[in-house]
Amino acid sequence: MADKPLLKIENMSISFSSPDEPDIEAVRQVDLTLTPGKTLCLVGESGCGKSVTARAILRLLDKNAKIGSGRILFDEPGGARVDLAALKPDSTAMRAVRGNHISMIFQEPMSSLSPVHTIGDQIDEMMVIHEGLKPKQARERTVALLDQVGILGARERADAYPFQLSGGLRQRAMIAMALACTPNLLIADEPTTALDVTTQAQILDLLRQLQADYGMAMLFITHDLGVVAEIADEVAVMYLGDVVEQGSVYDVFAAPxxxxxxxxxxxxxxxxxxxxxxxxxxxxxxxxxxxxxxxxxxxxxxxxxxxxxxxxxxxxxxxxxxxxxxxxxxxxxxxxxxxx
Structure with missing residues (x-):
């Protein structure tokens, strides 16, 4: 069924521990549902817990963070349902999900991409690890992906290092890496924040087209309500770790x-x-x-x-x-x- 949820977060709370202070609760009792082909935008000011919520899905939290309660239920291809919150971050089961079925576009690609490896090598690695492709096969797929996300001279660009690319090209390369294994869920953490308005519009158009091509669910994190109006199907508004309002983009914008x-x-x-x-x-x-x-x-x-x-x-x-x-x-x- 098209409306069947792909991922459900139920009553999730996240806290951070400190040697000198009591645990600090950063996210409280969050409930979110992501559906194939739909985009849920998570909005709010900086420090409201948006990125922490997204990173919890992939179990990429800091070592002093823990999911205190709740479940993250993900329907894997083939019908198996797994609670990601119950998996260890470094477990084989979690690594099989991360990058393969659920991918993430990070906020700042310059600090997320390896500066000592070429763009092509970093994307190749995804397909070699998760899909078992030979290096030559992976490189052909990489070139095709770079071309698909609008990078001209894709074969030559695959041999470039991140510092040799502009901000917009680095963001496109990051998108290509996230799509390397055709994920069921794409998490985009403020992917247009550092870009000029023209490049931002191009990236949003690209994400919409790729979502239509792959039928994937998308969790889009932003503080720009203009972007929300353009790309969202549903909106969840966060404040200090709480989801204070949630509904369709039309309902939330027309009658907050x-x-x-x-x-x-x-x-x-x-x-x-x-x-x-x-x-x-x-x-x-x-x-x-x-x-x-x-x-x-x-x-x-x-x-x-x-x-x-x-x-x-x-x-x-x-x-x-x-x-x-x-x-x-x-x-x-x-x-x-x-x-x-």
Missing amino acids: QHPYTQALMSSIPKMARKADRMRLAPIKGTVPSPKDRPQGCAFTSRCPYAFEPCSTVTPERTAVGANHHARCHLLTRAKAEVPA
């Missing part, structure tokens, strides 16, 4: 329910005539540190609508429409005030 989502939408610059120009509406304050997490709703200190329970009681997830929900006491109060 959580004050944080509303503030993000209000902070987007808008085109206007000179007479209608208005100052930007920034979100006051900053995201608190996870080690100083407030009680109750994490957004309380920055929320213009905060009232009594917000600072003491953690809000429950409230349905506001079909497949659209948010965590906010305002929604709970509004439902309680509706006459039976």
Whole structure:
């Protein structure tokens, strides 16, 4: 079935340990579902736990991080369902999934690619390890992939080192590497952040086309709501490790329910005539540190609508429409005030 989930994250919490301090919870009770052929965008300010959530799927967390609770259920090709959270990061089973069935485009390719190996050698290695191809076969596939992602002179570029390529070409090479084994799920961690707007548009078009060609699910991490509107099917908004709102891109953009989502939408610059120009509406304050997490709703200190329970009681997830929900006491109060 096309609508059958490929990966489900259920009630996942992630914490970081320190020799001198108690464990710090960076992600709390996250629930996400990824479906073949669909794109889920994970959005929020820096420090909200987006990249940590993505890296947990591939078990690429730092050594002092642990998944304290929850499951990451992945349907492998062939029908077997495996809980990735239960696998050891360096296990054979996890290595068989990583790069083969689930791939990741990292935020900064210059620091993710090896500076002492050519682009071609790094992509070849993926297919040699996971698909058992001979080196010559792998190189032909590599050249075809580099050509597919729009790198001119692909055969010559395969012999180039990362520092010999521009930022846009390095990002395309990273995409080619992620697609080397035709993954079922592609995780893209802010792949257009460091690129100019023209290259960014080209990369987004490329990802959409590749997703249509391969039918893969995609988890796209960004803080750019313009990119979200262009590429997402569903949106999950994170704040200080919590998913505070989730729904279809149309529902979330047309009728944001959580004050944080509303503030993000209000902070987007808008085109206007000179007479209608208005100052930007920034979100006051900053995201608190996870080690100083407030009680109750994490957004309380920055929320213009905060009232009594917000600072003491953690809000429950409230349905506001079909497949659209948010965590906010305002929604709970509004439902309680509706006459039976």
